[in-house]
Amino acid sequence: MTATRFKGWNREQMAARAALDIPDGSIVNLGIGIPEMVARFVPAGREVLYHTENGLLGMGPPPEPGQEDPELINAGKKPVTLNPGASFFHHADSFAMIRGHHIDICVLGAMQVSEGGDLANWSTGAKDAVPAVGGAMDLVAGVKTIYVITQHTTRDGTPKIVAQCSYPLTGKQVVSRIYTDLAVLEVTDTGLAVLEMAPGLNLDQLQSVTGCKLYPASSLCEGANQ
Amino acid sequence: MIDKFVATAAQAVADIRDGATVMIGGFGEAGSPIELIHALIDQGARDLTVINNNTGSGHVGLAALIENRRVRKMICSFPRTANSTVFPELYHAGEIELELVPQGTLAERIRAGGAGIPAFYTATSVGTPLAEGKEHREFDGREYVMEPGLTADFALIKCQQADRMGNLVYNKTARNFAPIMAMAATTTIVQANQTCAAGELSPEHIITPALFVQRVVHVANPQQESQLVAQGRQYP
Numbered sequence: 412m413t414a415t416r417f418k419g420w421n422r423e424q425m426a427a428r429a430a431l432d433i434p435d436g437s438i439v440n441l442g443i444g445i446p447e448m449v450a451r452f453v454p455a456g457r458e459v460l461y462h463t464e465n466g467l468l469g470m471g472p473p474p475e476p477g478q479e480d481p482e483l484i485n486a487g488k489k490p491v492t493l494n495p496g497a498s499f500f501h502h503a504d505s506f507a508m509i510r511g512h513h514i515d516i517c518v519l520g521a522m523q524v525s526e527g528g529d530l531a532n533w534s535t536g537a538k539d540a541v542p543a544v545g546g547a548m549d550l551v552a553g554v555k556t557i558y559v560i561t562q563h564t565t566r567d568g569t570p571k572i573v574a575q576c577s578y579p580l581t582g583k584q585v586v587s588r589i590y591t592d593l594a595v596l597e598v599t600d601t602g603l604a605v606l607e608m609a610p611g612l613n614l615d616q617l618q619s620v621t622g623c624k625l626y627p628a629s630s631l632c633e634g635a636n637q
Numbered sequence: 638m639i640d641k642f643v644a645t646a647a648q649a650v651a652d653i654r655d656g657a658t659v660m661i662g663g664f665g666e667a668g669s670p671i672e673l674i675h676a677l678i679d680q681g682a683r684d685l686t687v688i689n690n691n692t693g694s695g696h697v698g699l700a701a702l703i704e705n706r707r708v709r710k711m712i713c714s715f716p717r718t719a720n721s722t723v724f725p726e727l728y729h730a731g732e733i734e735l736e737l738v739p740q741g742t743l744a745e746r747i748r749a750g751g752a753g754i755p756a757f758y759t760a761t762s763v764g765t766p767l768a769e770g771k772e773h774r775e776f777d778g779r780e781y782v783m784e785p786g787l788t789a790d791f792a793l794i795k796c797q798q799a800d801r802m803g804n805l806v807y808n809k810t811a812r813n814f815a816p817i818m819a820m821a822a823t824t825t826i827v828q829a830n831q832t833c834a835a836g837e838l839s840p841e842h843i844i845t846p847a848l849f850v851q852r853v854v855h856v857a858n859p860q861q862e863s864q865l866v867a868q869g870r871q872y873p
Contacts, residue, residue, distance in 0.1 A: 465664045466810050481861055482811040488665040501816040503748035506741030541725045542737050545715040549741030552760040583764035
């Protein structure tokens, strides 16, 4: 492809868009990377309880420099703070919250997402890599609603939204919505519906960088994006 | 009289034998019982199977135990961490075994082991390479895989405060795997930042009840793994 890459939403805008879909009162687990940024953009007036799988509900933002506590960290092993009403618990209870469907929404990154909602985000399957899975498989199997935030394509333009994942799966038919730099997509029984597109992008352009068939949602009006 | 206090870390780990299975608490450095691990390196037991979420970082603590060739097999969910080079190098050289377990499945396997439950079914990993070769069973229209409980000969954990009975409280997210590892091990060895008299800890606040603990060593001002790594320290 020689066409210059379409400049869609940036990382902050992707996180902010996903944050709009987190209702007041939700229990939310945020993955590492862009998903972590979602907490910064939850609209004013909504109270959200953040769960981190290493044993904390009610996680707050990162501490001021100099205030870090090595024994108060998130699942990405970064220092965090406590919000009022926070609680600690051990790992088995933490994953009982996940496996037992007590967490409402989890926002994760992705290497690939299929049109059926399969997620691959833990391994490229490369023989020489040290495999590492962490809590991703538990989260997608147990949390009620899984949102994915990801660039629409890899750096070299290869689609990450595909008909079938070629990488080893994290979970089958687990993703509800996908927030990319180019679009917001919903996994439906009949395929991937386009809910929104980045300003200036049309459906043909979006389709050309996507590895599976897209359908416009009935609510989609091209060119009328905010 | 019940008194689980032991004078030194060396005494506490003295009977860990070659080939033992050892659960080690901690999520990254939070909760890592670094003084107990160093005492185990000094003690010399080898051919160990170690259960921990990670594989340590730098050249201290768990990473040093692995680097000193004491570990035959790691059971963990995430063997890569920032500053973790020891395990990846040995793994690539085919000199250490890895059993990769999803983090929640690892936690529940430990909890089940400690609770006398030999195996359980979970939806985690169904449809992925980590479910291959495992028994599958359907309940109410959903597919699950069977996972065995995990027990260990020893657990090495860290807590904030302990009394002579072995009642424990923890500090923030350093709690992580410690309470369930204490349940799952035959002999649980604790390093405590502080100790106190029996009756001083509120029974309403005790996280690990005394019967899960066999030995307690007081380690005031424990070393912080990330500081040792930043200083480029190596153990021994």
